[in-house]
Each structure stands twice: as structure tokens, then as C-alpha cells.
Amino acid sequence: MSTSVTATQTKWWNGGKSPFNLEYGKVMMWYFLMSDAFTFGAFLISYGTVRFSSNSWPDPNHVFNAFPLAGHANLPLAFVSLMTFILIISSVTMVLAVHAGHNGDKKAVVKWIFWTIIGGLAFLGCQAWEWTHLHEEGAWWGRNPFPNANGTAASTNFSNFFFTITGFHGFHVFSGVIINIIMLIMAQKGVFERKGHYLMIEKAGLYWHFVDLVWVFVFLCFYLI
Amino acid sequence: MEHQQVLIPEVTFQHHTDDADFKRRVKKTTILLSVITLIELAIGLTIYTMHKGEHPNAFLVLAFKGVVCILTLAKAYYIVSVFMHLGDEIRNMIMTIIVPLMLFVWFIAAFLIDGNSYRNLRNDYDPHYKQQTTETKAKPVEEPEHKSGKE
Structure with missing residues (x-):
């Protein structure tokens, strides 16, 4: 109970207050995100299981080595690092939006939500480019042109998992951007100001950070190892 | 009770963080996340160059991959605890999230x-x-x- 504001021992379960000191919607958002973590976890673990059951696997550094406008230059990890940093930065702007909401600063909330949306759109643009590029190289669900690292022909498992998992994550980013746009409009129209609190921004923020969190693991599983 | 929000039917207490302290914390976490990502990229490129060599040391490659996994967990910790403010919540709340994740x-x-x-x-x-x-x-x-x- 050391985190509570009141210095004396607060009896959280005595009634009259939320025992978790969180608004209902925020608690439920946390539990939703936990269940979503298991969904993503199941995807990534099934990918790991199949990869562990294969004698060899395509080398990510040979698959993901392109960069827009760089022609055929061999740039492993470059583009995906850009995507990773875009998501980290958009996560930071979201933190700032939530904090502005705490202070009831409508103008700052609108500003930071706007930048978060820009970051989300930039990430989606990058992903669209990467998918297009891989599709042009012949990769898609059920098609995998990339050989295994040991030189043998690879199964389609690699591209199936890649497109399914990054696609599912991209869908989360997309819905996050939509939610953020709705938050932007509501904040701009003064809905939260009239309500007297910006808890909706906090819930949208939790979702957005979760999207960033999942990307950290997708980045690890597909690009780094 | 101090600082109750009138319009919410539930009674919750706001965390009071002053702006300077908050800014410092966010800045520190951002830098930490960026630096960890850069280290991960450096290790990723090291693995790449090792794979290009004649006989990559399988154990060393595995060790590097293990390090990257641990660094990723560190990143996850900072995102959840600072950006999502889970670290500031009540212990019981933290446990209802963390224990199922076990x-x-x-x-x-x-x-x-x-x-x-x-x-x-x-x-x-x-x-x-x-x-x-x-x-x-x-x-x-x-x-x-x-x-x-x-x-």
C-alpha cells in the first residue's frame, strides 16, 4: 500500500472506494490487454514451436534487407529499426498526451494525440511498404521464395507466420490509430472538458502502449533472432 | 478524503506527480529504450556478420540471441511500468496482471x-x-x- 496517496495505511477493501484505486474502465482495459497478450503470445509461441521443429529456417537478415529508395543495397535491420523507433517515439507522445490529460490541458492533449496519430500512420506506411516489397519478391501466405539458412529449400511456414503475426499487429496499430483519431475529435470538441476528466485518453493510451509492447516482441522474434 | 473527482461514481485517488519529475522520468525512460534498442541492433548485426563467416560459433550465436531476449524483457518492463504506469498502481492490482502472465x-x-x-x-x-x-x-x-x- 506504499503507493497510495494517503500516508496512513489505507484499508482499500473496507468499501466506499475502488480497492484497486483504478477506474472500472481502466481495470477492464488492463484485463483486456492481458488477454490480448496471451493471443499474441500464442501466435509467437506457435511460430517458435514450428521454428524449433525445423532443421533450418530462412535468415531474417537476408529477407529483410531492403530500404525504400535504396535500390538493391543490402541493409539488414535498417528499415525495421526505423519502424521500431517510430513506435517508441509515438509511445512517448502518448505518455505526454495522458499527462496533459491529468493536468486538464486540452490544447496539449490535442497536440500530443495528433503527433501520436502521425507516428501510427508512419508506422503503418512503413509496414505497407515492407509488405509490398516482400510481395514483389514473391512472398505471401502460401508462398516463400527465401531459402533456408543452410541452403535447403524452405517451407512456406516462414512467410505464413510472418504475414499473419505482423498483419495481426498491424491491425492493432490500425485500430489504435482509429481510436486515437476518435479521442482527438472528442478532446477537440471539449467532451472530456465537460466530463471533467480525461480517463478516456488514459485508456486509449494503455492500448497504444500495448501495441508498442507487442512490437518489441515481434521485432525480437522475426528480425533479431 | 482529498481530491475526489466529483463526476466519477467510483472513488479513486489521483497520483500526484509534479511536472518536472514526470518530464525527467519520461526522458530517462525514452533514452533507456532507445539505447537498449541500439544495443539490440548492434548484436543483431554482429550475429549477421558471424553468419557470413565460414564457421559461425553456434554457442556464441545462441548466447547473443539470449542476451537480445533479456534486453527485450527489460524494454517490456520499462514500457509497462513507466509508460503504462503499472508500477505506480496498488500492489494487488499489479499482481492480478503479473501473476496470470506467469x-x-x-x-x-x-x-x-x-x-x-x-x-x-x-x-x-x-x-x-x-x-x-x-x-x-x-x-x-x-x-x-x-x-x-x-x-
């Missing part, structure tokens, strides 16, 4: 071991499969258009 320990271990066992079994009992997936005939054809969806 299931992942079993989840990951069991399924990866299962995958590994399946590979060993297939290599032992299906020599044709083993030959197909481990021995390269001549040099790999660049971008072979292959049909076998199943292996």
Missing part, C-alpha cells in the same frame, strides 16, 4: 521443448526428411520457385 513460463518452455522433440523424432525416423532439410545439393538456387507447401 503462465507464459510454462507456455514457452513446454511448446519450444515440444517443437525440438518433434524435430529430433523426425530426424531419427524419417531419413528422407532429414536429408532434404540438411543437405544442400550443389549450391542453393537463388529464389527457387518451389511448390511443396508441406515438408
Whole structure:
């Protein structure tokens, strides 16, 4: 109970207050995100299981080595690092939006939500480019042109998992951007100001950070190892 | 009770963080996340150059991959605890999130071991499969258009 504001021992379960000191919607958002973590976890673990059951696997550094406008230059990890940093930065702007909401600063909330949306759109643009590029190289669900690292022909498992998992994550980013746009409009129209609190921004923020969190693991599983 | 929000039917207490302290914390976390990402990229490129060499040291590659996994967990910790403010919540709340996630320990271990066992079994009992997936005939054809969806 050391985190509570009141210095004396607060009896959280005595009634009259939320025992978790969180608004209902925020608690439920946390539990939703936990269940979503298991969904993503199941995807990534099934990918790991199949990869562990294969004698060899395509080398990510040979698959993901392109960069827009760089022609055929061999740039492993470059583009995906850009995507990773875009998501980290958009996560930071979201933190700032939530904090502005705490202070009831409508103008700052609108500003930071706007930048978060820009970051989300930039990430989606990058992903669209990467998918297009891989599709042009012949990769898609059920098609995998990339050989295994040991030189043998690879199964389609690699591209199936890649497109399914990054696609599912991209869908989360997309819905996050939509939610953020709705938050932007509501904040701009003064809905939260009239309500007297910006808890909706906090819930949208939790979702957005979760999207960033999942990307950290997708980045690890597909690009780094 | 101090600082109750009138319009919310539930009674919750706001965390009071002053702006300067908050800014410092966010800045520190941002830098930490960026630096960890850069280290991960450096290790990723090291693994890449090792794979290009004649005989990559399998143990060293595995060790580097392990380090990257640990760094990723560190990143996850900072995102959840600082950006999502879970670290500022009440202990009971933190536990209702963290304890169920412990299931992942079993989840990951069991399924990866299962995958590994399946590979060993297939290599032992299906020599044709083993030959197909481990021995390269001549040099790999660049971008072979292959049909076998199943292996």
C-alpha cells in the first residue's frame, strides 16, 4: 500500500472506494490487454514451436534487407529499426498526451494525440511498404521464395507466420490509430472538458502502449533472432 | 478524503506527480529504450556478420540471441511500468496482471521443448526428411520457385 496517496495505511477493501484505486474502465482495459497478450503470445509461441521443429529456417537478415529508395543495397535491420523507433517515439507522445490529460490541458492533449496519430500512420506506411516489397519478391501466405539458412529449400511456414503475426499487429496499430483519431475529435470538441476528466485518453493510451509492447516482441522474434 | 473527482461514481485517488519529475522520468525512460534498442541492433548485426563467416560459433550465436531476449524483457518492463504506469498502481492490482502472465513460463518452455522433440523424432525416423532439410545439393538456387507447401 506504499503507493497510495494517503500516508496512513489505507484499508482499500473496507468499501466506499475502488480497492484497486483504478477506474472500472481502466481495470477492464488492463484485463483486456492481458488477454490480448496471451493471443499474441500464442501466435509467437506457435511460430517458435514450428521454428524449433525445423532443421533450418530462412535468415531474417537476408529477407529483410531492403530500404525504400535504396535500390538493391543490402541493409539488414535498417528499415525495421526505423519502424521500431517510430513506435517508441509515438509511445512517448502518448505518455505526454495522458499527462496533459491529468493536468486538464486540452490544447496539449490535442497536440500530443495528433503527433501520436502521425507516428501510427508512419508506422503503418512503413509496414505497407515492407509488405509490398516482400510481395514483389514473391512472398505471401502460401508462398516463400527465401531459402533456408543452410541452403535447403524452405517451407512456406516462414512467410505464413510472418504475414499473419505482423498483419495481426498491424491491425492493432490500425485500430489504435482509429481510436486515437476518435479521442482527438472528442478532446477537440471539449467532451472530456465537460466530463471533467480525461480517463478516456488514459485508456486509449494503455492500448497504444500495448501495441508498442507487442512490437518489441515481434521485432525480437522475426528480425533479431 | 482529498481530491475526489466529483463526476466519477467510483472513488479513486489521483497520483500526484509534479511536472518536472514526470518530464525527467519520461526522458530517462525514452533514452533507456532507445539505447537498449541500439544495443539490440548492434548484436543483431554482429550475429549477421558471424553468419557470413565460414564457421559461425553456434554457442556464441545462441548466447547473443539470449542476451537480445533479456534486453527485450527489460524494454517490456520499462514500457509497462513507466509508460503504462503499472508500477505506480496498488500492489494487488499489479499482481492480478503479473501473476496470470506467469503462465507464459510454462507456455514457452513446454511448446519450444515440444517443437525440438518433434524435430529430433523426425530426424531419427524419417531419413528422407532429414536429408532434404540438411543437405544442400550443389549450391542453393537463388529464389527457387518451389511448390511443396508441406515438408
